[in-house]
Amino acid sequence: MADKALSGLRVLELADFIAGPYCGKLLADLGAEVVKAEKPNTGDEARRHGPFPNDIPDPETSGLFLYLNANKLGVTLNVETVTGLKLIKRMVKDVDILIEDNPPKMAEEVGLTYPVLREINPRLIMVSITPFGQTGPYKDYKGYALNGSALGGQSVCAGEPGREPLTPPLSLGHYQSGAAGAAAAMGAVFYREGSGVGQQIDISEAQVWATLHTGNQESSFVMHGMKRMRWGHRTPGVYPYTILPCKDGFMSMIAIQGYQWKRFLELMGEGEVPEWYSKDPRFQDRREISLKYADEMDALLAPWLTSRTKQELYQMCLEKRIPFSPVKNIGEVVNNEHLKVREYFVEIDHPVAGKFKYPGAPGKMSETPWSIERPAPLLGQHNEEIYCQRLGYSREELTELHRGGII
Amino acid sequence: MEDYPLKGYRVINFGWVFAGPYLATMLGDLGAEVIKVETRSRVDSMRLSPDNLDRDPDRDPWFHSGVRNQLSVTLDMAQPKAIPIIKRLVKISDVVVENFSPRVMKDHSLDYESLVKENPAIIMISLPAAGMYGPLRDAQTYGPSLTGLAGVDSMVGYYGERVLGLQQAYADVNSSLHGAFAVMAALYYRKRTGKGQHIDMAQLEAVISIAGEAVLEYTMNGRILGTMGNRHPTMCPHNNYRCQGDDKWVSIGVKTEEEWRSLCGAMGNPPWAGDPKFADRYSRQQNVEELDRLITEWTKNLTYYEVTEILQRAGVAAAPCLDTEGRFFDPHLQARQTYVEVEHPATGVDFIANSAWRLSETPTVIHHRSPLFGEHNSYVLKDLLGMTDEEIAALEAEKVVY
Numbered sequence: 118m119a120d121k122a123l124s125g126l127r128v129l130e131l132a133d134f135i136a137g138p139y140c141g142k143l144l145a146d147l148g149a150e151v152v153k154a155e156k157p158n159t160g161d162e163a164r165r166h167g168p169f170p171n172d173i174p175d176p177e178t179s180g181l182f183l184y185l186n187a188n189k190l191g192v193t194l195n196v197e198t199v200t201g202l203k204l205i206k207r208m209v210k211d212v213d214i215l216i217e218d219n220p221p222k223m224a225e226e227v228g229l230t231y232p233v234l235r236e237i238n239p240r241l242i243m244v245s246i247t248p249f250g251q252t253g254p255y256k257d258y259k260g261y262a263l264n265g266s267a268l269g270g271q272s273v274c275a276g277e278p279g280r281e282p283l284t285p286p287l288s289l290g291h292y293q294s295g296a297a298g299a300a301a302a303m304g305a306v307f308y309r310e311g312s313g314v315g316q317q318i319d320i321s322e323a324q325v326w327a328t329l330h331t332g333n334q335e336s337s338f339v340m341h342g343m344k345r346m347r348w349g350h351r352t353p354g355v356y357p358y359t360i361l362p363c364k365d366g367f368m369s370m371i372a373i374q375g376y377q378w379k380r381f382l383e384l385m386g387e388g389e390v391p392e393w394y395s396k397d398p399r400f401q402d403r404r405e406i407s408l409k410y411a412d413e414m415d416a417l418l419a420p421w422l423t424s425r426t427k428q429e430l431y432q433m434c435l436e437k438r439i440p441f442s443p444v445k446n447i448g449e450v451v452n453n454e455h456l457k458v459r460e461y462f463v464e465i466d467h468p469v470a471g472k473f474k475y476p477g478a479p480g481k482m483s484e485t486p487w488s489i490e491r492p493a494p495l496l497g498q499h500n501e502e503i504y505c506q507r508l509g510y511s512r513e514e515l516t517e518l519h520r521g522g523i524i
Numbered sequence: 525m526e527d528y529p530l531k532g533y534r535v536i537n538f539g540w541v542f543a544g545p546y547l548a549t550m551l552g553d554l555g556a557e558v559i560k561v562e563t564r565s566r567v568d569s570m571r572l573s574p575d576n577l578d579r580d581p582d583r584d585p586w587f588h589s590g591v592r593n594q595l596s597v598t599l600d601m602a603q604p605k606a607i608p609i610i611k612r613l614v615k616i617s618d619v620v621v622e623n624f625s626p627r628v629m630k631d632h633s634l635d636y637e638s639l640v641k642e643n644p645a646i647i648m649i650s651l652p653a654a655g656m657y658g659p660l661r662d663a664q665t666y667g668p669s670l671t672g673l674a675g676v677d678s679m680v681g682y683y684g685e686r687v688l689g690l691q692q693a694y695a696d697v698n699s700s701l702h703g704a705f706a707v708m709a710a711l712y713y714r715k716r717t718g719k720g721q722h723i724d725m726a727q728l729e730a731v732i733s734i735a736g737e738a739v740l741e742y743t744m745n746g747r748i749l750g751t752m753g754n755r756h757p758t759m760c761p762h763n764n765y766r767c768q769g770d771d772k773w774v775s776i777g778v779k780t781e782e783e784w785r786s787l788c789g790a791m792g793n794p795p796w797a798g799d800p801k802f803a804d805r806y807s808r809q810q811n812v813e814e815l816d817r818l819i820t821e822w823t824k825n826l827t828y829y830e831v832t833e834i835l836q837r838a839g840v841a842a843a844p845c846l847d848t849e850g851r852f853f854d855p856h857l858q859a860r861q862t863y864v865e866v867e868h869p870a871t872g873v874d875f876i877a878n879s880a881w882r883l884s885e886t887p888t889v890i891h892h893r894s895p896l897f898g899e900h901n902s903y904v905l906k907d908l909l910g911m912t913d914e915e916i917a918a919l920e921a922e923k924v925v926y
Contacts, residue, residue: 180740264843267775286679292734303708308529316885332877336585337575354574369672440664450675455660479733484721
């Protein structure tokens with residue numbers, strides 16, 4: 118294998134579904150060796166999530182699982198057995214980073230806490246990713262992505278006034294907490310270089326939302342009593358900051374600078390700002406428009422927009438340097454010419470699922486490759502390699518462990 | 525700074541709203557010395573955000589929160605005399621962060637090819653909208669339109685209704701997180717090999733990376749996901765429900781049949797809960813609108829904290845939908861010091877967002893409040909670069925230092 122950015126880093130992933138596995142994926146794709154431990158028989162929750170090729174459910178072909186777990190080695194392990202726990206502790210001895218998502222209470226009961234594991238490996242960096250974190254009154258609360266985005270304040274920012282807030286699609290919060298875990302883990306790696314000691318990283322998904330995504334709002338609240346709410350397809354403060362329908366979909370139209378909006382009005386008026394706009398005294402302040410006349414303005418723009426396609430509009434906007442762009446559906450994204458030129462999407466061939474296109478590198482690094490070396494593991498695919506060849510168990514013992522429901 | 529993970533690393537931040545500054549702040553939170561290069565002749569819009577009601581660039585709430593743990597030097601890149609000074613700064617630094625359109629740094633001969641001549645081990649990260657090359661290279665976007673271009677906004681809206689979009693700078697934060705990780709991976713590589721590198725973090729691509737599920741729906745089955753409201757492929761109920769009070773909502777998510785039974789029990793086992801229409805997840809999904817209405821009949825008479833407590837005690841995932849004010853006063857977020865008090869000379873005392881993570885051995889306290897415009901000119905120009913007061917005064921007169 119070519120020298121990659123994180124070659125030499127060893128990671129054990131004891132995490133389910135999206136958040137922990139995305140953290141592991143970011144590390145694995147840059148060259149860390151990630152061993153993923155799944156529950157025997159059922160495996161990772163993402164194996165049941167899909168999408169499945171031809172809509173035929175099969176734990177070995179779930180698109181979400183295959184996406185998140187390429188480049189990893191896979192073993193099965195039941196941490197709720199004494200022997201399973203012993204195996205985990207044996208593996209923890211040799212790794213740099215442990216990614217885990219056990220509810221704090223369960224970690225305590227099972228004995229998989231940082232103070233315990235630090236005894237085994239003082240250099241261990243333990244990334245704990247949970248909905249609400251390792252401390253605080255809600256630490257033992259149950260939470261899914263829906264609940265994290267609710268507490269973290271993202272949900273109330275999307276949707277229409279008076280109707281229910283909208284949680285982001287695709288469990289987006291899980292990816293944010295996974296990425297935060299990966300970034301903080303690298304910080305801990307640097308600290309360890311100097312000090313020789315590892316540490317525990319406590320990631321609360323709700324807190325990732327509440328700080329990185331919605332945290333600025335708190336300063337505005339304390340300074341000016343301002344509250345961010347949801348306003349449907351637009352955000353008030355300046356017009357346009359909106360999503361409007363065109364002939365075949367929607368355009369995202371945001372102009373922070375006045376000259377950007379003027380260019381668009383001139384485009385509509387074929388060289389001149391249309392008179393219905395320039396002569397109307399109500400339309401001379403874009404903040405006023407956004408607060409009082411946004412519906413009216415949307416309606417005035419509609420005939421021009423709805424007689425043109427997304428692509429026509431985007432082409433004109435690119436030429437005139439107007440920062441409006443289409444709301445693409447995912448099919449259009451996958452077939453996008455720009456992304457083809459950049460070779461963003463990658464094909465991964467999996468022995469059971471077959472060959473499909475997947476998202477590629479989030480960031481191209483000039484010296485070190487991002488690459489897929491192997492497809493996601495079948496359930497327990499690397500049991501022999503890890504337990505026998507590395508940890509020294511015999512084939513017979515492996516069979517016993519299997520029979521005992523340990524692996 | 526001695527206990528921070530990135531102590532001893534220096535970052536030069538040319539970034540402005542939001543991806544660049546946020547990334548630099550994350551490195552600053554981990555203890556790197558971050559120097560923001562900025563100028564009064566082209567003020568970073570983070571200093572004049574929509575929430576800056578005073579229109580004073582030193583009193584912007586977003587800036588105070590999002591650009592802490594950074595120092596400020598005022599150097600106007602548009603002045604040719606500023607360029608060699610910036611290059612000397614890069615020479616003694618480890619990381620350069622920028623998120624302009626691809627041509628900007630090149631126009632000022634501050635692109636990677638130029639900077640690497642000054643400092644062969646430099647790590648530079650660029651966060652353009654669509655990348656450093658390709659047909660859309662020069663595309664101009666804002667964070668909320670990037671989630672549109674990346675296909676994510678097309679799924680945000682009430683089920684089957686029009687697109688509303690996330691309406692938040694999700695793309696910026698997402699790129700800054702992925703960028704901070706990539707920068708540290710590059711630093712780790714440099715530690716072993718001595719080699720620096722350039723990272724092209726196309727924000728568009730970083731967003732698609734978190735939409736793998738939707739991409740695979742398309743590449744596996746040709747299916748294009750549309751607006752899905754709060755519906756979830758494997759959970760039901762899964763929604764935000766109206767509670768007592770003005771615009772108060774509680775999130776409730778049920779994955780297993782055990783959780784469903786617990787939810788019914790917590791609601792007092794109303795007669796409808798035993799209806800075969802809701803007997804299993806499939807049936808519940810078929811009748812989800814009626815189900816959501818019936819659950820609302822229960823939640824609407826309780827506060828969102830009451831529902832949360834009742835359900836959590838029963839083992840059901842629930843949490844209030846907190847708004848800006850709700851988060852500020854939430855006991856859990858308070859206990860975890862999610863927002864912290866920081867003194868600031870322009871405003872007195874601010875509350876700003878703390879780091880996104882907690883580390884057991886290294887501090888995660890804010891070590892530097894957000895800087896005033898050019899507050900660290902003397903430190904950067906005199907102490908780091910060895911310039912004299914006369915030289916600096918001359919550059920100030922010429923508005924190079926401005």
